[in-house]
Amino acid sequence: MSLTSKPLRKLGFLTIGLFDEADPRRGHESTLEIIELGERLGFDSAWVRHRHLQYGISSPVAVLAAVSQRTSRIELGTAVIPLGWENPLRLAEDLATVDILSGGRLNPGVSVGPPMRYDLVKEALYPDTADVEDFGYDRVRRLLDFVRGEPVTGFGGTEGFEVFSDRVQPHSPGLGRRLWYGGGSLSSARWAGEHGMNFLVSSVVKAEDAEPRDFAEIQFSHIEAFRAHHPDGGHARVSQGLVVIPTDSASPEQRAKYAEYARKRLPRTATPQGPARLMFSPDFVGTSGEIAERLAAHAAFREVDEVAFALPFTFEHEDYVQILTDIATRLAPALGWKPAS
Incomplete structure (x- = not known):
């Protein structure tokens, strides 16, 4: 029985x-195996993060192209591709290609803003245009137009022996409705709604009000703003991503590791962090019953019917197997979920 x-x-x-x-x-290979496991457990979607000049996935579209050939049902998403590193036209081609190869299962999530540590990478990334690049919402708008089939050029037809299209090829019908914006501010929530995107809310938000509010209240306000500005209103899709670590089948050593992981990260959740006043969600660690009760009281969680629970960054493969198995077999059913048939 659902608790929410x-x-x-x-x-x-x-x-x-x-x-x-x-x-x-x-x-x-471990990432591919984990996503294959997710499909066997009945998960509806698997999402990959995006990291540049680090030891995490730098090319999520390539990774999802590979996993699309090793799975048949599970939806595949990015959470999120920072568009400051991308050319929207080229990215649109890659996304459409992978969507075709996956049979229409791709859910690209994107965000805007300057690339991380931009002062250190700008000369390598944009050697001639670093000081004039626009990292605002227009980059997302261009990607939306290209994916949705808007003309790229004024010419389409035959020239000599070559045939040209005036829009991105391949064109994948339906992909434009599966684009997500990953946002942590009210302005992002409004913009994503106004442009008919889906909305990813994660474990980080901006505390923009002078009056202190807890994380769940801030995230709830973003969901409200998004849906208020979306053509689909209350039916607009929102997916929530929190760090959730059930311990039902964990070994004593795993339980101790998980508790210590959450303990070290807890201080950053008490007050807004840094000039951007970022608020972090506490990690959810405990039995599935305990986590379900906490989520049932979470103002933002009560507004969604889709989630992409985040796996901790630094755990081992066998930890992820245990966590995903407990989520699919114990926690999610307590939240009213039924596995895909």
């Missing part, structure tokens, strides 16, 4: 795909 007012309809998980620099294939 809105039974969980879609169950997903998110992984960063860490690897050892000395053996990067092993880490990438």
